[in-house]
Every structure is written in C-alpha cells, then in structure tokens.
Amino acid sequence: MDHIDIKDLLWMYRAMKKSRYFEERIEKAYLEGKQPIFNIGAGAIPGEMHLSNGQEPSAAGIIVHLTNNDTVTATHRPHHEAIAKGVDLKKMAAEIYGKKTGLSKGKGGHMHLFDPNVKFSCGGIVGAGIPHAVGAALANKKKETTDIAVAFIGEGAANSGAFHESLNLAALWNLPFILVVEDNSWGISVAQKASTSIPSNDLRASSYGIKGYLVNDNDPIEMYKVSKEAVARARKGKGPSIIEIKTYRFLGHFQGDPELYRNKEEVPSLRAKDPINRLKEYLLKEDLSTTEEIKTLENEIYTEVDSAFEFAIQSEYPKPEEALEDVFY
Amino acid sequence: MDHIDIKDLLWMYRAMKKSRYFEERIEKAYLEGKQPIFNIGAGAIPGEMHLSNGQEPSAAGIIVHLTNNDTVTATHRPHHEAIAKGVDLKKMAAEIYGKKTGLSKGKGGHMHLFDPNVKFSCGGIVGAGIPHAVGAALANKKKETTDIAVAFIGEGAANSGAFHESLNLAALWNLPFILVVEDNSWGISVAQKASTSIPSNDLRASSYGIKGYLVNDNDPIEMYKVSKEAVARARKGKGPSIIEIKTYRFLGHFQGDPELYRNKEEVPSLRAKDPINRLKEYLLKEDLSTTEEIKTLENEIYTEVDSAFEFAIQSEYPKPEEALEDVFY
Amino acid sequence: METTKDKIKKLTGSKAMIQALDQEMDRDDSIFVMGEDVGKYGGIFGSTTGLFDKYGGERIMDTPISETGFIGAAVGAAAEGLRPIVELMFVDFHGVVMDQIYNHIAKIPYMSGGNVKLPIVLLTAVGGGYSDAAQHSQTLYASFGHLPGLKVVAPTFPNDIKGMLIAAIRDDNPVIFMFHKTLQGLGWMDQIDASLGPVPEETYTIPLNKANVVKTGKDVTIVGVQMMTVKALEAAKELTDLGIDAEVIDLRSIKPIDKETILKSVEKTGRLVVVDEDYYSYGITAEISAIVASEGFHHLKAPVVRIATPDVPIPYSRVMEKFVIPDVKDIVDTVKNMLIV
C-alpha cells in the first residue's frame, strides 16, 4: 500500500459519501413544490440545480491533499468540491434554500457559493473560475507561502478561451496551480467527442510545458495518487499541472433535464461502477476498515447533513429590501 | 530544386518587395505633418501605424499557394499579407490616406482593410481574426469547395482565448484552415519569453490533434515548402495546421515607438539577414533569375506602388456627413 | 398580409420561433444554426426543438462551449455568403464573446464601407423571475442598444416573435434577437397567458423598428418590453377599475427605438411611465425618458417616471428577486401616484 495513507482514504470516503447524501436530500427537496407540474421557479429550492452524483472522486481525491489555506474554485456543479473543501454545511444548505443564514444571505444560491474561511468559491459561467484560481496562486507565490490553488472544470469548459489564457499564465509564472478537468462525457447534451478535438485534456499540458495526468474510469485511488504528486510539485514550486479524470454523471445536466440525448443504458452501467461503492469495497477487501466503522461514519454523515438541512429549513428568509445591500456605491 | 517552382519564387520576391516598398513610402508619408513635433493625430496619415518590414516571408511564402477564392484574415499589421493576397493597391493606399476612394471610403484605415474581391480582411483586436477565418473555412466545407482559409496572427495573439477556441473548432470540424503565427519576438514591448510558456506555437498543434510546422530564421523558402504541404493537406480535407515562423520586426511596434525595451543591436543584426536580400541572392546564386530580370521586376513594383500613392494623394476626402452612412437601422 | 382564420393557430413563443426558423431554413439553404445544445436537445429554451431531426447536424450544429470561436466564425461564414444564426444560450454569457459581437459583427459592415455585409442573427435568451440568480437572470437590453451597428429586438408575443424573427433572418444586417424565457411558453416554467397566442401559419415579416400600441388609452403612456409589457397590460386592466385609461406601448425594438410612436402617444396622454426589467441606470427608462424630455417636452404634464430593476445584481432568494424585478403593483401604484393626488 505504497504511499497511501489509510486515514486519507477514510477521509475521502467520508467526503464522497457526505456529498452524495447531501445531494440526495437536495434532489428530493428540489422537487418539493414542483409536483405534479415541474416548474423550475417553484418550490423550496427554485432555479437551476446541477448535481454531481458520480463525480465525487475528482473532488475528494485531490482535496484530501489540501489545507484550509489552499484555494479551490469550482463550477456550476460545485457541491462535491464544496463539501470536500469543508464549506460550512449548514450555511451552504441555507444558501441553497435562499435563507438569510446562508453563506451569502441568500444572494448567491447553489451556483454561487462563497466560503472565504476555507477559500472556496464557484460560479455559473463556464471556464470563468480558472483565472480566479490562477490569481490566488499568484498571491500565494507573492506571499511566499506553500499554499496552492486548484480550479475544477468540466471537459466542456476546457474548450473555452479562459482555459488557454489561464494555463499559459500559470505556466509562464510557474504558479502553484492545478487544473482538474472532470470529463463526465457531457457538456449538457453535447458529447465529449462533439466538443473536444482530442481524447483528453492532460494532452494539452504540452501546450504550456507543464505536467499532464490522466485518471481513467473514475478511480478514486488513482485520483488520490496522481493528485498527491501534482500537489507536492505545486507546493515545491515545480509548477502547474492538469489532471483529467474520466468521471460519471449519474443524473441529468440539471434537475429536470429530459436527457433525450443519451442512451438509456448509459446511466445504469455507470451506476454499476459507483465509485463510492468501489471505494467501500476496496476498504473492506484490503482490511483498511470494517463494516462497523463505515456504518458509524455514515451515520455521522447522515446526522450532520440532516441537521444542516434542518437548520436551512428552519432559518428565516431575508427581508425583500436586503436585496439592495452589499453593493456599495 | 525539389518541388520548388521558379515562378513561385519570383512571385514571392515580387510580393515581398512590393510590400517593402509600399511600407517605405508609408513610413515617410506617415511622418509628413508630424514634424518637428510628432503628433499621432496629425499629418496626411493619422492614427496608429504598424509596419511589417522584415516579416514579408510569412505572407508571401504561403499566399503564393492561394487563389483569390481562398480567404485570408490578418491583424493590425496587415500590409504584407494584404499585398501578397492581391488587395487593390490603389484603394488600399487611398484607405490609409482616409480618402473616399479607399477600400472602405475612408471609414476603416490601415488596421481595417477589407477587400471582398480577394477575400481579405484584417482588424485591430488581437486574436479576433482567427475565428473569422475558421468561419470562412466552415463555409468552404459546407459549399464543398476546395477553398481554404488562412489566419495570420502574431506570437502574442497565440496566448489569447480566441486562439484556443478557434483551433479546437477547426480541428473538431476538420476544416480547411491554417493558422500562421508570426513570431517576431515581441508583442509591443513584451518579449516572446515573457508572454509564452513554450518556445513555439507549432507545439500547440498537439492540443488539437492537428499538424504543426516550424519555420526558423525567417526563411522564405522554408516557409514556401512547409506552406505548400499545409495548403495541400487543407485542400484535400486532411485538416488544419499551425505554422509558426520565427520572423523579424525591423521597426518599432508602431511608428513612434521609442523602443526602449529592446537592445540597440537587435535591429542591425536582423537587418543584416534581410529576407528580401536573402531571397534575391538565392535566386541569383542558383541561376533562377538574373540581375536584369530582378531590376525590371523591381521597377514595375516601384511604378505600381508610386501610382497607387499618387491615386491616394490625388483622391478626395469623404464628406463629413458620410460618417453617418453604412450603418443601417 | 392576408390571413384567413383557419390558417391561424395558437402557438407558444417557442413554437413561433421554431416555425419561423423552419420556414426560413426550408426556403433558403444558406441558413444554418450554430449553438450549444441546439441539436438533439433542441435549445435549452426551446428555440430549435425538432429542427435537428428535420435538417440534420450540418444545418443545426451543436458547438463546443467556445462562444468567441463559433460566434466569431459566424462572421467568416456570413462574409462568404451564408446566413448564420447563432445562439448565445443566456444573454448573461455575452461577456465571453462581446468583442466578436460589438467590435466585429456590429462594426465590420461599417468599417468596410458597406462592402462586407453580415446577415447574422444572434438569438439569445433573456429574463429572470425563476431564481436563477445573478449570472442567469438578466435582460441587458441596453448593453446591446448602446453600441452602434446592431439592430436589437425583443418581441413579446408569439405573433411578433415569428414575424420579427423572419424579418431578422432576411435582414442583411446583424440582428440581436432576444427572446424572453418566460414568454417561450415552456412546460417547465411559469405558465402565463401571454406566452400563447395566435400565429398565422404562412410566412410574414414584422418590421424591426416599430413599437406597437397594444392598448390605447388617454391618461398615461406606459412603455414596456417583453415581460414588462405583459405586466403593464395587467396594470392597465387594474387601472381601468380606478377610472384610469392607460395606453400601453410594447417597445419591441430596442435599437433603433421607434420614437414617433412614443412621442405621438405622449402628445395625447401628457404622461410617461417607462418600465424595464433591465437595470435602472443607462437603461431603457433613461433613453425613452430622455427622448420625451427633449422631443416631447412641451406635451409633458408631469415628470416622467422610471421603473426598473435597481442597480444591483439579481439576487437568488425568491423574496429578494421579487423585490427587485418590477411588478404589476409597482406600475399600478406609480400611475396612481401620478394621477390621483
């Protein structure tokens, strides 16, 4: 078990499972008030909802190597990274419910989660978070810390101009920066092959003279290993990397997606390889954990997530006129 | 003399020399009315002026392989390409003088030259012409012609988002598209090494699964050969290429550039390797032409360019209120 | 335009768009559509549903998320004689491609002295009201209206959507065609009456530079566009009960603005209220108020009134979003204040 810390794997399992359970609750809550007729603007949680079920390894596998002082920027599909990064779960749930107690007092919503305490942010514009992380990495370098910055994007975003400009800058200035590309095969309804002229984005590392890594088949342990190296290199001033992980999108692009563009068999076959189950089986098979221990851990998760939802549901809405605050002229 | 057509080399010599002489006249005319005190807005030719002296091989070496139906998009430094592509010289000169008889009736100026007859355009926004050429290539493919599209950019522009998005599109759709990167070592005052994380942009071809070619030392004949292959591939539906040529910028970024950022010896050493002289010497040494023939050719050029300037100078200015025409609501 | 009853069907905004695209694509092979998820998905807001099946991937082209790339490519394709229709999925994303839109698509016809025509239609979805927050809820009418070289239209009703889209496609100039999500009549959003309306089956065009008086009245002129037109009409109904007879103008065209229709109305009513879902400062309420204050000044009996989304990003939480986007009540109260003192 070369270079793998058991504690890390358990940490990953916890992060992945927490994200999954959190999203399972969101999935249900999102439909409240949207039935029998689905109306995106109705219910307890209105607006778009992008869930990451299946994509947990990419977040957990690298964030396990990070500290609170490392920066993470994420996308419109941010929950798995937010949770792994340690974003305040109660405030995050409250934000998604549009409550005053939310991370942003209800102004942000699920696509715009900001927790400066753990240096996490995300946003709704594809590709736009990459330069933000590059800027954080630049600040880290200027301050001569060993902190790093990691940007997460989807494979679709890797064809945006921001990808190229950011990577060139990060490489040119030799910044402690890592780009994680989650290739979940789809950018909404557009298949990877229909958006990207090459099979994977680690190959694009050579355009910047940096390191490229590929993790196949959504493998949490491979993601862990590869990330460990990339993070160590970044911390040591050895420059940026791209890590692409081939991951799975269990659900539609957003909740309510009719998914007419993909084969009906795709999801069941992905679900059969659920990375959370795979990690659990690995932990048990290799005697790194016990059914007991995992049960306990899972129960802790359920309690924590449930109480975050409880907090969110019980919290008050902002006053309408608070809409005018937080822009300063 | 494998695969080199003598006529082509003479054509190239003519195009290069014509561009050089045209720009020498511009260089002088630009200063008229700007002395003793330089004022960018004064004189017969106001506004910015970007000259391409030294960079002629990149234009001539590929455009020799093109027809009037192939598209070229160029940059803020467009004269060498415009002239090689066969843009109407009189109207081009008149446009630069801001005359009514100009390509755009005086509305465009030297950075905005459009000659739809030979499918030439250029513009003042770095990187922006690349997608235009991709669009022309897409049209060519849709129409099932063998016409191709070539975009010219500087090495500075290769770090813009438009570069990445355009090349991915061109590769993905297998378009008849070639990107020529003129690395003249500088993006205004920023050296290639300070802008680009790798030594040359042909290396970036692998990010798109396309062909990359490098031409060293501003070599017109090498540019000719490499372009011949790239153009043939594009015409045959074998997909896009990037050609990077290491070229020379004899003058400042624009006229009036104090050039404090570069070593005083740089320009004389580049001028010693003037590609026009090198091509002439080659033609003579290899007995592909005679001093006579070249003299005649040069005289033709002088006459043609001089009469274009004469035309421009004699032409009338537009009426002020013509400013309101050509936008249609 | 001669139409007989049996040729007119009730369509949603989305269906009206699709019918316009379909009829025009059928007529003219040089038209094609590029955009994210316009293919099998049929457009996130139902702008192209069914067209992929009919016209195939060569003419209904899904693109990578490379707005500068593919919208910029429309320039080259149009210069080669094709007629590209490109979709920017949400107007909120314009910032990644604004250079191509305003420095190239808008200016090349002018910078070329009229020698290069760019018959490009840029479709884009606008509007809030369903808690999609700051980066997916804007209208940005004025961001486009301010910049020269673009025709910018924002029709409200299905009939106008079809006629103006056909006009936009046939226009040799670049046109920004904004469609409002809530007015598309999509099954998964708010259902409102205005999103369904009679649309002639034949092809027809509606000019890109004419406002439309959608309710005549004599006491006050209310100008709106898209959802604000809908709300102004509702407000006008409520005002009737109070004995106030409001005239409602559906702007339809953001650029150019049909001054004449507005000025004529204010000449009659003497009072102007402008309602805008876009931000307050430098927006539609500013432009129309200024037009009237300079060219219709002597007809004004009262100060002009501006109702718009205040100068803050659109907040996520429903209570706050409702507060910032102008509503029927805001209009009714304003007009009441103006007339009943």
Added chain:
Amino acid sequence: METTKDKIKKLTGSKAMIQALDQEMDRDDSIFVMGEDVGKYGGIFGSTTGLFDKYGGERIMDTPISETGFIGAAVGAAAEGLRPIVELMFVDFHGVVMDQIYNHIAKIPYMSGGNVKLPIVLLTAVGGGYSDAAQHSQTLYASFGHLPGLKVVAPTFPNDIKGMLIAAIRDDNPVIFMFHKTLQGLGWMDQIDASLGPVPEETYTIPLNKANVVKTGKDVTIVGVQMMTVKALEAAKELTDLGIDAEVIDLRSIKPIDKETILKSVEKTGRLVVVDEDYYSYGITAEISAIVASEGFHHLKAPVVRIATPDVPIPYSRVMEKFVIPDVKDIVDTVKNMLIV
C-alpha cells in the same frame, strides 16, 4: 486638506496618475500592477512610466495578451488580500474580458453576501480624436455605467486624476478608472491646456461619487465628462461673449451619478445640455436627461438637449471623425438655439 503653495506642482494627467500609483504602492505592499506593456514601456498611455524601475517586475507585471486570464486573476489575488491594479490598454478591448469584469469582479462582492471584498482597480484608456478608428477610439462610459457592482469614474483634470485614483485604490470595491488619452498630456499626442494642471504633492483623495461645478453660471447647465467637459468650458467662454452665462459641471463619476449637484444646478438655470463623447443611445445624455426630467422636471424651462457621438462606429478619416465627435461649436450653437430665439 491643507496644502501650501510650494507643495503644488503642475503635472500632466499621466504624471498625476503615476504619482498616485507611486505614493500608494510605496505606502502599501499589497498593491501591484498587471497589464500589457506596463513594465519597461511604462504603459502605452503613460500610466506607469518609471514605476517598473522603482518597484521591479514583481509589482509592475507585464502580462501576455490574455485579458481574461490576467484580469480574471485579479479576482483571485484580491480575494487573497492583495490589491491588484489591472490595466486594460484600450477600453475598446473590454469585449474580450467583459465576463470577468461584469459577471465576476462586479458581482462577487454581492453574490457572496458581502463576504468577499474585491479591491480591484481597472485602469483603462478611453477616447478618440486622433484617427485611431472604430476599434481604438471609444469611451464606452455607459457600457460600464449600466452594469451593477462597479464604481466607474472618469476624471478630467490632473488634480482629480490623482485624488480619484488614490481614492479608487483605497476603496474596498472594484473601481473602473477611465483616463482619457488626450488628457494624459503625452508628448506624442495633441497638446491641450487641460492636460496640465496643479497637483498637490502630498497624498489626498477625492470622492468617487461627486460631480464638480467647474464654472458657475445662471443661464444654462452644461454637463460633460473628460474631453466634453473641456469643450464645454471652451464653449462657455465663447458664450460669455454672447452674454450667456453657462454653468459647467464635470461629471467625474459615471456610476454612481451625483444627481444632487446636477439637480441643484438645473434648479438655478432651468436649462440642461448634456454632452458626451460616448454613443448617443442609452448613454450619459440619456441618463442625465432622464434624471432631470423625472426629478427636476418642474425646474425645466426648456426641453433638455443631448449632444453625443451618433450611433455609428468611429470612422477613421479625420473629416468624418471630427464630424461625429461633439465639438465646441456644437455646444455653442446648441445653447444659442436654446436661449436666443
């Protein structure tokens, strides 16, 4: 602010900028500058000349031509507690980076509920008048003023340039700082008197939300910004000879607009002329006219008058460019028409 005569020197706009940057960078290590050619070159329009020699490449950073990359990087750096100053060489290039500017820099403070502060200053050169044509001559004041979350300032005189730049740097909110090329007093452009003026050597701030009455008068209020303020002042001089006493207001701040100063002036004069180098529709002339038509209506003795660059791209040829950009004569004639009938 106590200043003694010997501490005041005449500086150009450019020198005033540099002095502000220098004094602030000296005071606060967390400030750094990123931009194209801001290093050895010293800024194409002289915004940073000499600072590279003093502060080195770590704090005066030349960047690749990657505006989305480096201006986007300002977000991350600011969130980490630094105070980035970024230069967008010409405002005309905003289209390649508008998403970062308006969807992120402007909105993150709000979208984070005030938890993320972004003290970023974006410097950008504006203005035409020297035949740099359609893609290098714009001011685009309203393009930024329309969008929420940004303070947008455009000072005219060296004294204001310094004081407002220092205020912008110290502000915890994002500020767009527009400097006009012709007002930089550069050796290679038109030399105009207004580009040289007295500037106190010590550090001082001037508020980012206050217009300035630069000439008092009683007959008409003329509002301008940057070159239009300069031209309005010249026009006012000519008008004096005709017995017309114009009040001239230098707007200075595009967002927020100092309504009070304008309304107070119109209350006195009863007449409003707004002059703008930016495009006509949805521009400054619209916003200010609308403010007065709604909040100062009863003081208006005459229709408001708008003078602005018409809705066409800026043409290259000098004769045409001169025609589109408002000039002293346009202002004088307008005011004459308004008052002498």
